[in-house]
Amino acid sequence: MKVLVTGGLGFIGSHTVVELQQKGYEVLIVDNLSNSTLEVLEGIKKITGKKPSFEKIDLRRKLQINDLFKKHPDIKGVIHFAASKAVGESVDKPLHYYENNLASLIFLLQEMQERQIKNFIFSSSCTVYGEPDILPVTEQAPIKPALSPYGNTKQIGEEIIRDTVKASSNIKAIALRYFNPIGAHPSGDIGELPRGIPQNLVPFVTQTAAGIRAELSVYGNDYPTPDGTAIRDYIHVMDLAKSHVIALERLFKQQQKNNFEVFNIGTGYGTSVMDIIKTFEKVTGLSLKYKIVGRRPGDVVAVWADTKLASKELGWKAEFGLEDALRDAWNWQQRLLLK
Numbered sequence: 001m002k003v004l005v006t007g008g009l010g011f012i013g014s015h016t017v018v019e020l021q022q023k024g025y026e027v028l029i030v031d032n033l034s035n036s037t038l039e040v041l042e043g044i045k046k047i048t049g050k051k052p053s054f055e056k057i058d059l060r061r062k063l064q065i066n067d068l069f070k071k072h073p074d075i076k077g078v079i080h081f082a083a084s085k086a087v088g089e090s091v092d093k094p095l096h097y098y099e100n101n102l103a104s105l106i107f108l109l110q111e112m113q114e115r116q117i118k119n120f121i122f123s124s125s126c127t128v129y130g131e132p133d134i135l136p137v138t139e140q141a142p143i144k145p146a147l148s149p150y151g152n153t154k155q156i157g158e159e160i161i162r163d164t165v166k167a168s169s170n171i172k173a174i175a176l177r178y179f180n181p182i183g184a185h186p187s188g189d190i191g192e193l194p195r196g197i198p199q200n201l202v203p204f205v206t207q208t209a210a211g212i213r214a215e216l217s218v219y220g221n222d223y224p225t226p227d228g229t230a231i232r233d234y235i236h237v238m239d240l241a242k243s244h245v246i247a248l249e250r251l252f253k254q255q256q257k258n259n260f261e262v263f264n265i266g267t268g269y270g271t272s273v274m275d276i277i278k279t280f281e282k283v284t285g286l287s288l289k290y291k292i293v294g295r296r297p298g299d300v301v302a303v304w305a306d307t308k309l310a311s312k313e314l315g316w317k318a319e320f321g322l323e324d325a326l327r328d329a330w331n332w333q334q335r336l337l338l339k
Helices: 011-022 039-048 062-071 087-092 094-115 149-167 201-209 237-252 273-284 308-314 322-338
Strands: 002-006 026-031 053-056 075-080 119-125 172-178 180-182 216-219 234-236 260-265 290-293
Touching (some): 002 011, 011 026, 011 039, 119 237, 149 260, 180 237, 201 273, 234 237, 237 260, 273 322
Parallel strands (some): 002 026, 002 075, 026 053, 119 172
């Protein structure tokens, strides 16, 4: 069964491709290589023994998507990762984020509707909750005004999907609202590979430890949290990847309760920035250089997941801990240094 994975050479996408191939799915990756490299294909092949099919296309180009589906008429499901994803950058470049994240989604859904492809998994985010009133946050929590254009694209994306499945009963969709993915494949053959200065915490931590960055910036230590730093729910990317395969199989088996479902994908635990630093130092035996700087626009104080619904409906729960994720992230960074 052929599955299209957009953004499949990115961090979460590549790990999901590994899980799909190990489950026996035929995978077609599309990626414009704006934040990834073709070397990832070799990493996937090394882990699974098979190189997935790959097409370099820009999903903002409607004709390219049309040609893709003509060339591959046997696609049975779509997992849509392709999007720009940095909160801070989205504040500076809102129009880029709206074009990149929403045009690609609309064009994909139009093509699926035209070709009656039924199964769609959307890469959503806990940013849809904004600054939640109650923690841990459940799927029933109110969707508040987004604190960043990135978060807004995920909110609008979910609305587009909800309206589409309501109008087109042949499309079934699941949005996975995930929290903060970290780590790497335990083999060290694939992992997070940001271009330029990392926008996410853990790659900046590992690059600082490796001497690539002079020091780590901690954005704010005056939050109303136990140690003053922001709190997030950090989930191992392998746990996250598995949730996508389980969700896709739910659609294939027609087990969904309605045409559009949403699930939180996290660990259920909140971890502060300082906790990340201390745990990384513990598992590696290294000492990190860091400095406290001002808060970053678009960041919330604290958010972590209530994962009961995913556990009940998907039979999924996170299996890896924070130490596992940070150890795997450091292993990946060390492998990069040897390349």
